Amino acid sequence: MMRTALLFFCLAAPAVFxxxxxxxxxxVCDCGCGTVDPDCGAGxxxxxxxxxPAGQVPWEHQPETCMSSACGDGWRDERTNxxxxxxxxxxxxxxxxxxxxVNPGFSCGERAAGCTRTGxxxxxxxxxxxxxxxxxxxxxxxxxxxxGGCTSAPAWLTAGALVVWAGRRxxxxx
Amino acid sequence: MLxxxxxxxxxCAPTAxxxxxxxxxxxxxxxxxFPAGVVMGREVFDQLHPLTVVDExxxxxxALSVVGVRADPCFVEGASGAPCRPQLRLVLQPVMEGPGGLxxxxxxxxxxxxxxxxxxxxxxxxxxxxxxxxxxxxAAWRSTLRSTIERLVAKGQRSxxxxxxxxxxxxxxxxxxxxxxxSTLTAVPIPTLGKLEHxxxxxxxxxxxxxxxxxxxxMEPAFSNATAGKGPVEGARASLDRLESPDAHNPGTVDCxxxxxxxxxxxxxxxxxxxxxxxxSFADTRNLRALGYFFDQPAVSPRTRLETAASLRTFERLQRxxxx
Numbered sequence: 466m467m468r469t470a471l472l473f474f475c476l477a478a479p480a481v482f483x484x485x486x487x488x489x490x491x492x493v494c495d496c497g498c499g500t501v502d503p504d505c506g507a508g509x510x511x512x513x514x515x516x517x518p519a520g521q522v523p524w525e526h527q528p529e530t531c532m533s534s535a536c537g538d539g540w541r542d543e544r545t546n547x548x549x550x551x552x553x554x555x556x557x558x559x560x561x562x563x564x565x566x567v568n569p570g571f572s573c574g575e576r577a578a579g580c581t582r583t584g585x586x587x588x589x590x591x592x593x594x595x596x597x598x599x600x601x602x603x604x605x606x607x608x609x610x611x612x613g614g615c616t617s618a619p620a621w622l623t624a625g626a627l628v629v630w631a632g633r634r635x636x637x638x639x
Numbered sequence: 640m641l642x643x644x645x646x647x648x649x650x651c652a653p654t655a656x657x658x659x660x661x662x663x664x665x666x667x668x669x670x671x672x673f674p675a676g677v678v679m680g681r682e683v684f685d686q687l688h689p690l691t692v693v694d695e696x697x698x699x700x701x702a703l704s705v706v707g708v709r710a711d712p713c714f715v716e717g718a719s720g721a722p723c724r725p726q727l728r729l730v731l732q733p734v735m736e737g738p739g740g741l742x743x744x745x746x747x748x749x750x751x752x753x754x755x756x757x758x759x760x761x762x763x764x765x766x767x768x769x770x771x772x773x774x775x776x777x778a779a780w781r782s783t784l785r786s787t788i789e790r791l792v793a794k795g796q797r798s799x800x801x802x803x804x805x806x807x808x809x810x811x812x813x814x815x816x817x818x819x820x821x822s823t824l825t826a827v828p829i830p831t832l833g834k835l836e837h838x839x840x841x842x843x844x845x846x847x848x849x850x851x852x853x854x855x856x857x858m859e860p861a862f863s864n865a866t867a868g869k870g871p872v873e874g875a876r877a878s879l880d881r882l883e884s885p886d887a888h889n890p891g892t893v894d895c896x897x898x899x900x901x902x903x904x905x906x907x908x909x910x911x912x913x914x915x916x917x918x919x920s921f922a923d924t925r926n927l928r929a930l931g932y933f934f935d936q937p938a939v940s941p942r943t944r945l946e947t948a949a950s951l952r953t954f955e956r957l958q959r960x961x962x963x
Contacts, residue, residue: 488836492854495838495853525806526813527838527853530853532806534808535806535808536807537693539807553693554692555694
């Protein structure tokens with residue numbers, strides 16, 4: 466029951482899960498990392514890095530596809546001495562333009578969605594949602610532009626969605 | 640006497656047209672002096688997907704330049720029997736200063752203008768006359784090109800925008816299209832796919848074709864399977880021929896990704912001898928250009944060359960007073 470409620474909440478949250486209806490449930494995992502796309506195999510929707518060979522990372526917009534690692538791809542690559550990667554090669558957001566330095570007031574994990582603001586205790590710990598248009602000040606959000614397809618979801622909602630999908634898959638297996 | 644007669648005949652003869660008059664790749668230095676702001680508003684640009692993840696929007700906007708011009712007197716979009724209409728298409732890319740001089744980002748915007756047939760023909764003849772007088776390398780011709788385009792754009796109706804945005808590693812792209820009502824963009828489904836985005840990846844570098852079209856081509860599945868290594872190349876050659884032929888496919892009958900992958904597929908599926916006539920820039924499997932620049936290398940696809948030849952024939956018919 467709770468899972469059903471959570472599932473409804475996730476799918477009915479277009480402001481975050483801006484995945485176009487024609488893209489979700491079409492047999493192709495192309496909604497983007499962290500989005501609710503039933504087409505993604507277990508783990509792919511959340512972007513599992515290690516399914517890609519060395520030197521490659523999942524494409525943020527298509528998690529099952531592996532691309533060459535580069536600054537701005539949303540993945541921190543230790544082999545190229547990246548300290549962070551917030552999904553763009555711009556100075557704003559959680560990470561410097563060359564991905565060598567975490568910007569003051571941010572803490573970054575392995576993925577773009579892992580860059581969170583830490584400097585202002587009065588603000589919620591809003592994630593930096595990948596290659597969105599987040600300004601340095603205030604909670605990071607994906608671009609409000611009328612994108613045709615999908616955008617990344619902040620990690621704090623992704624986690625809920627994953628619980629739902631994991632539960633759903635288990636239920637289907639039973 | 641004979642010379643005078645020849646002169647009189649020449650004065651009555653229609654202006655001889657050449658490919659440069661209908662399809663033109665603008666040199667990068669010249670393109671830099673032809674910014675996007677001349678042909679579209681910033682408000683239109685701001686509604687597009689970010690073209691790259693490595694540039695600030697302001698930097699992209701100021702770098703976005705007209706690099707290609709196409710005049711099509713009979714643009715068809717749809718299945719056989721669809722009516723054709725005259726169209727001006729402008730190709731824009733971000734042109735930036737690189738370590739070795741001017742270069743481009745591997746992203747593009749196409750702007751489509753509905754124009755009147757007689758005005759398009761007049762524009763093409765104006766360019767042809769200027770070319771005959773001073774050559775396409777001259778400042779005079781380039782000035783004529785720009786003023787002619789500006790005049791057409793002012794008279795025409797901007798109808799559609801398409802775009803190709805690039806991933807950080809330059810190995811993945813998102814294609815999409817929008818209808819334009821004034822300055823308002825509305826995403827339109829990609830023909831045959833019914834989706835608003837077409838994702839394309841190409842990771843084989845210069846050694847092999849390893850590309851994906853997602854979703855796969857509905858109209859030419861043999862092609863998309865072969866590019867991904869999931870089907871035989873031999874079985875996909877007919878698909879490739881159709882993708883490059885303006886008689887077989889147009890932008891209304893096939894997805895964008897398939898057309899844009901065709902040129903590098905042609906290169907990699909051909910013998911070295913058969914590659915003559917194909918721009919060598921297509922040896923790099925990341926080059927998806929139809930008309931534009933692959934970084935600093937000019938790239939004109941085989942399909943664009945065939946479309947140009949067809950446009951030339953149609954303009955010549957119009958000069959003789961026939962309909963397209």
